[in-house]
Amino acid sequence: MIARRQLLSRAALGAGALFVAPGIAFATVATDWRFVFIIQRGAADGLDILRPTGDPAFAGLRGGLIGDAALGTKLDAMFTLHPALVEMGKMYAQRQALFVHAVASPYRDRSHFDGQNVLETGGAQPYVVRDGWLNRLVAMLPRTGEEAIAIASTVPTALRGPVQVPSFAPSALPNAADDLMTRVGALYDADPQLHPAWAAAIETKGLAAGIGPRQDPASLGRLTASFLTKANGPRIAMLETLGWDTHTGQTGRLGNQLKNLDALIAALRDGMGAAWSTTTVLVATEFGRTAAVNGTGGTDHGTGSVAMLVGGAVKGGRVIADWPGLAAPNLYEQRDLRPTDALDALIAGAVAESLLLDPALVGRSLFAQATTTRPISGLVRS
Numbered sequence: 019m020i021a022r023r024q025l026l027s028r029a030a031l032g033a034g035a036l037f038v039a040p041g042i043a044f045a046t047v048a049t050d051w052r053f054v055f056i057i058q059r060g061a062a063d064g065l066d067i068l069r070p071t072g073d074p075a076f077a078g079l080r081g082g083l084i085g086d087a088a089l090g091t092k093l094d095a096m097f098t099l100h101p102a103l104v105e106m107g108k109m110y111a112q113r114q115a116l117f118v119h120a121v122a123s124p125y126r127d128r129s130h131f132d133g134q135n136v137l138e139t140g141g142a143q144p145y146v147v148r149d150g151w152l153n154r155l156v157a158m159l160p161r162t163g164e165e166a167i168a169i170a171s172t173v174p175t176a177l178r179g180p181v182q183v184p185s186f187a188p189s190a191l192p193n194a195a196d197d198l199m200t201r202v203g204a205l206y207d208a209d210p211q212l213h214p215a216w217a218a219a220i221e222t223k224g225l226a227a228g229i230g231p232r233q234d235p236a237s238l239g240r241l242t243a244s245f246l247t248k249a250n251g252p253r254i255a256m257l258e259t260l261g262w263d264t265h266t267g268q269t270g271r272l273g274n275q276l277k278n279l280d281a282l283i284a285a286l287r288d289g290m291g292a293a294w295s296t297t298t299v300l301v302a303t304e305f306g307r308t309a310a311v312n313g314t315g316g317t318d319h320g321t322g323s324v325a326m327l328v329g330g331a332v333k334g335g336r337v338i339a340d341w342p343g344l345a346a347p348n349l350y351e352q353r354d355l356r357p358t359d360a361l362d363a364l365i366a367g368a369v370a371e372s373l374l375l376d377p378a379l380v381g382r383s384l385f386a387q388a389t390t391t392r393p394i395s396g397l398v399r400s
Contacts (some may be wrong), residue, residue: 023246042238043177044245044252045152051296051331052246053372054255054286054375055152055176056279059134060262063317065309065355066272068117068337072096075344083269083311093117097337102276105284106328113335115328116397118364120339122305122357124388128319130263133304135369138176140362142387149179151384152256155369156181158383174256235282243289246297257282262303262323266314281315283328297332298372298398302326302361308353309344320357325364331398333373360390364397371398 070076072095091099091107097119099107109115125136127142129216131146140151158178238257245251259279264271279301287294306323322342327334340358341347350356362385369384370377370393379392385391 040059042242042258043152043174043256045156045161045177045181045253045254045374046199046250046252047156047161049159049253049373050293051373052253052255052290052293052298052329053369054242054246054257054299054329055298056257056259056283056299056301057134057174057176058262058279058301059139059258059260060130060264060303060318061133061305061307062262062275062303062323063264063268063272063301063307063320064119064121064267064322065307066317067100067276068093068119068324069098069100070096070341070344071098071121073341073344075346079310079344083315083317085269093337096339097340100273101275102273103280105280105287106326109283109287109328110335114330114332115326116332116334116336116338118327118338118359120322120342120355120357121302121325121359121361121364122322123307123361126321128305128321130304130319134374135175137302137304137361138174140365140385140387147387150174151256151365152176153179154384155373155380156254158375158380159373174258175379235278236285239285239287240284241290243286243291246397247290247293264307265312265316265318268311268316287328287330287382289332297329298331299328299370300325300363300368301328305357309349309355310353320354321350322357325361327364327368327397333397333399360388360391360396363391363394366391367393367395368397371395371400 065076065080066084069080069090071092083110090101091103091110093099093110097117097339099110106115123137124132124142125133127133129144134213135144136142139147140154152354153176235244242257246253246255259275261271261275283299286299302325304322305319305321307317307320309320310317312318338359342356343359344355346352348356363381366381367377369375370380377395381388381391381393
């Protein structure tokens, strides 16, 4: 069932299916720092995104999938970045990107829906926690105006909770006539429930003034930047990217996915201008993929993967990894990259340092079930 608040937002703003990022959600808070969360739905292959070319077992497991291991940006003696991530490699060289490898949420099974639920709610098991960690984050901060906004047909789980989130989506449909908007507004003027929702939708429409309906990755990056840089706009955003489930034909499919992600983040960087220096972007997935290639040129559901932190605020130019190795005895359940870092700890540390919050308080508030997890520190410039 669609809440009336969401329905009014859609009526005022229009809706459309987005290409690489079918959902963008924003939160307005009283801060000059920006935090962006990009979720990779479908279990992105961290072993292909950030290739451990220095691991002696890697070539035997992945040689037929990756081709020439010399391609891509070599980050250090162990890791080489996928060749599609050209702009990301440049940001790494500028110390605006870092990678955390062999990382995972507390989830240890291989269901996309369950894994995404754990990642987005901050729980230790699926469907135990009802609200999202990003919604709880917004509730921790002083807010002005509309607390959050979702560019999606539905609000992502990470942003669901007590803080109400209206929606916005680029649409190729023609704009409603001003006369119609005025008449609908007058109709809701005296309604104590519908009038605030309509007013919020109109305010969001005003923030999006001048933004076209294009849905390619670069346009979505610029769209996100246009919201985040407005004086009265949001300071927290979430984007969804789909299509990371590469059971077959991974070489071409993953390359295209990463090219789109690279373009999206580069456009966001360029659109942020001076505000990029106070921006942190977190990219993470629900779980990784198998160490070995399957019989159809792809990889199956795994465990450990890679997470990325990008932005002018990031203390980058490095890879954080307690590398477990890919030799058979070191694999998780004899098939997956063994996780050695907690995604919860990375998120808590990145959020706290990005928004100038107490790390311990953030850890307790966002990931209460992970009581033994200490937030990772030293991720963001002070």
